[in-house]
Amino acid sequence: MARPRSFDTSSVLSKVTELFWSEGYEAVSIQDIAKTTGLRPGSLHAAFGNKSDLFALAFEQYGARFDAHMRVDHAGLEGAREYLEKLIAAAIEDPDRKGCLIVNTASELAAHPEPIRIAVGQRLDRMKSFFRERLAEAGKDSEASAHILFGAAISILVLARADQSETVLQDIANGAMGAVAGQDPH
Amino acid sequence: MARPRSFDTSSVLSKVTELFWSEGYEAVSIQDIAKTTGLRPGSLHAAFGNKSDLFALAFEQYGARFDAHMRVDHAGLEGAREYLEKLIAAAIEDPDRKGCLIVNTASELAAHPEPIRIAVGQRLDRMKSFFRERLAEAGKDSEASAHILFGAAISILVLARADQSETVLQDIANGAMGAVAGQDPH
DNA sequence: CTCCATTTTGGACGGTTGACCAAGAACGAG
DNA sequence: CTCGTTCTTGGTCAACCGTCCAAAATGGAG
Numbered sequence: 001m002a003r004p005r006s007f008d009t010s011s012v013l014s015k016v017t018e019l020f021w022s023e024g025y026e027a028v029s030i031q032d033i034a035k036t037t038g039l040r041p042g043s044l045h046a047a048f049g050n051k052s053d054l055f056a057l058a059f060e061q062y063g064a065r066f067d068a069h070m071r072v073d074h075a076g077l078e079g080a081r082e083y084l085e086k087l088i089a090a091a092i093e094d095p096d097r098k099g100c101l102i103v104n105t106a107s108e109l110a111a112h113p114e115p116i117r118i119a120v121g122q123r124l125d126r127m128k129s130f131f132r133e134r135l136a137e138a139g140k141d142s143e144a145s146a147h148i149l150f151g152a153a154i155s156i157l158v159l160a161r162a163d164q165s166e167t168v169l170q171d172i173a174n175g176a177m178g179a180v181a182g183q184d185p186h
Numbered sequence: 187m188a189r190p191r192s193f194d195t196s197s198v199l200s201k202v203t204e205l206f207w208s209e210g211y212e213a214v215s216i217q218d219i220a221k222t223t224g225l226r227p228g229s230l231h232a233a234f235g236n237k238s239d240l241f242a243l244a245f246e247q248y249g250a251r252f253d254a255h256m257r258v259d260h261a262g263l264e265g266a267r268e269y270l271e272k273l274i275a276a277a278i279e280d281p282d283r284k285g286c287l288i289v290n291t292a293s294e295l296a297a298h299p300e301p302i303r304i305a306v307g308q309r310l311d312r313m314k315s316f317f318r319e320r321l322a323e324a325g326k327d328s329e330a331s332a333h334i335l336f337g338a339a340i341s342i343l344v345l346a347r348a349d350q351s352e353t354v355l356q357d358i359a360n361g362a363m364g365a366v367a368g369q370d371p372h
Numbered sequence: 373c374t375c376c377a378t379t380t381t382g383g384a385c386g387g388t389t390g391a392c393c394a395a396g397a398a399c400g401a402g
Numbered sequence: 403c404t405c406g407t408t409c410t411t412g413g414t415c416a417a418c419c420g421t422c423c424a425a426a427a428t429g430g431a432g
Contacts, residue, residue, distance in 0.1 A: 002407035003398045026212030027297040030390055042392075043410060051390065099293065106348040107285065107293035111213040124348060147354045148361030151345065155337035158344055162292040162310060168333045175334030179365035188377035189428045216420060228422075229380060237420065373432105380427070388419065397410070402403105 009047065010061070012037050017058040021101040024108055025055055052113060059116065062101045063123055070130050076138035077181060080131055080149055084173040087153060091160030091169065099161030103154060127153060135180070145180040152176030195233065196247070198223050203244040207287040211241055212297055238299060245302065248287045249309055256316050262324035263367060266317055266335055270359040273339060277346030277355065285347030289340060313339060321366070331366040338362035 015037050019028050030041050030051055037044070048054045069086055072079040091099070098104075102123045109117055131149040135142060156169045201223050205214050216227050216237055223230070234240045255272055258265040277285070284290075288309045295303055317335040321328060342355045 002400070003409045004400080005409070006398090023296050024210075024212065024294055026210065027294075029388080031388080040411065041390080042412080045390090045392065046409070050392095103344065104293050107290050107344060108210055108213075109347065110209050110284075120348065124350070143353075144357040144360065147357035150354070151338060151341035151358035151361070154344055155341040158289065158293065158340055159337065161295065163307065164310070167329075168336070171330040171333035172337035174330065175337070175365040176361065179361040188430070189379045190430080191379070192428090215418080217418080226381060227420080228382080231420090231422065232379070375430105375432085376428105377430100378428085381425085383423090383425105385420105385422080387421105389417080390415105391417105392415080393413085395411085395413100398408085400405105400407095402405085 005047070007037075007039060007043075012039065013048075013057055013061050016054060017062050017101070020055055020058050021062065021104065022096055022098045024104065026108070026111055052116075055112075056116060056119070059101065059105065059119060063119070066100075066102065066123065067126070070127075072134075076134055077177065079137070080134040080180075081173070081177050083130065083134075084149070084153060084156065084177070087156050088160075088166065088169045088173060091156065092166050094160075097161055097163055100157040103157045104161065107158075140180065142180070148176050148179050191233075193223075193225060193229075198225065199234075199243055199247050202240060203248050203287070206241055206244050207248065207290065208282055208284045210290065210294055212294070238302075241298075242302060242305070245287065245291065245305060249305070252286075252288065252309065253312070256313070258320075262320055263363065265323070266320040266366075267359070267363050269316065269320075270335070270339060270342065270363070273342050274346075274352065274355045274359060277342065278352050280346075283347055283349055286343040289343045290347065293344075326366065328366075334362050334365050 016033055019033060019036055023032075030044065033039075033044060033054070034041050039047075044054065048057055069090070070083065072082045072086075074082050091097070102120060105112065105116065106120050106124070109120065112120075128146055128150045131153075132143070132146040135145050135149075152172050152175070155172055159168055159172075202219055205219060205222055209218075216230065219225075219230060219240070220227050225233075230240065234243055255276070256269060258268045258272075260268050277283070288306060291298065291302065292306050292310065295306065298306075314332055314336045317339075318329070318332040321331050321335075338358050338361070341358055345354055345358075
């Protein structure tokens, strides 16, 4: 019974995520969110709580999307490369060059409450683990190699937001793959 | 003649830089700046202009400090490594793990006016050029190699702020150096 | 010691922020 | 059709935002 929601929670959250992703937490006001979602501040508050709660929800939704990218078709080094290529493709495709919400949030960390900081750390760890798993599949259990690929992914995400050319991103991916394969990338 | 300034412009700017560096542009209010500098908002406005002007000044001062780091003792690959090591040492030394103001600003870019965006781009380019020069000294004119070292520097700076261990940063530096030297980093 | 350019003070300004609430509207259950 | 629960509306709220100004304080030049 009772009056049903006039909006779809998940699609509203998508719009909110987009906003935080593109502008950053501090730069987005509740009014901004109200405008782009078409909801009133009151409705937002009733449905999602305060701004901090809303960001946490958006961050969680983004995290799920992010996990999906980590499901790759190939195992081993090929899977690692596939993932890096996906990152580059997604970064270049996006006309707004928003980069990655997780990495962006990491750079804005000081402004966020403890729970968000923890969530960022967990997401970063998951990414590191992804590369460790792919390396294990390739018979390379080197922690250092995982760090190299992890670092490459991070710099690709940051530099995409900083408007660097696809060539730069591609060179970084190639360099990291070359380093872990133990061969000259030239 | 006339009343002299009661404060040192450069040391006030240092404190302001520290604040923007640690918290980000949006998260810092004029009141915050007034509190940490001991100056009133009125004085700040008279001496430095508005918040945006103040940030530009702080960014410029930081840029000069950043340039100083790029003056290394060695030429060639050794100079590149020296720089990466300096970055890691500085990152680990800092108890606040502020990372790098330039890179942090790049992640917050959307919130900044055009002049700042341009300044960020220039600083990033200068860093890329630094590596290109060191590679040239080593007889390696590979643009791709410059990108690899550049990417390593960026990820080191970002991950330092994200509270990653020194090991991670070190592995990234080693990996990049190994990749451009064309040898197995293990 | 006097003068006066400049800085500093203290506060006002309009606008915006995030948070929240009372009243009314909507709709499904019965 | 009625009831009751939930959502939506429209607004208030105090706090803070960045900006700027008039008046007072300052101290070097002469």
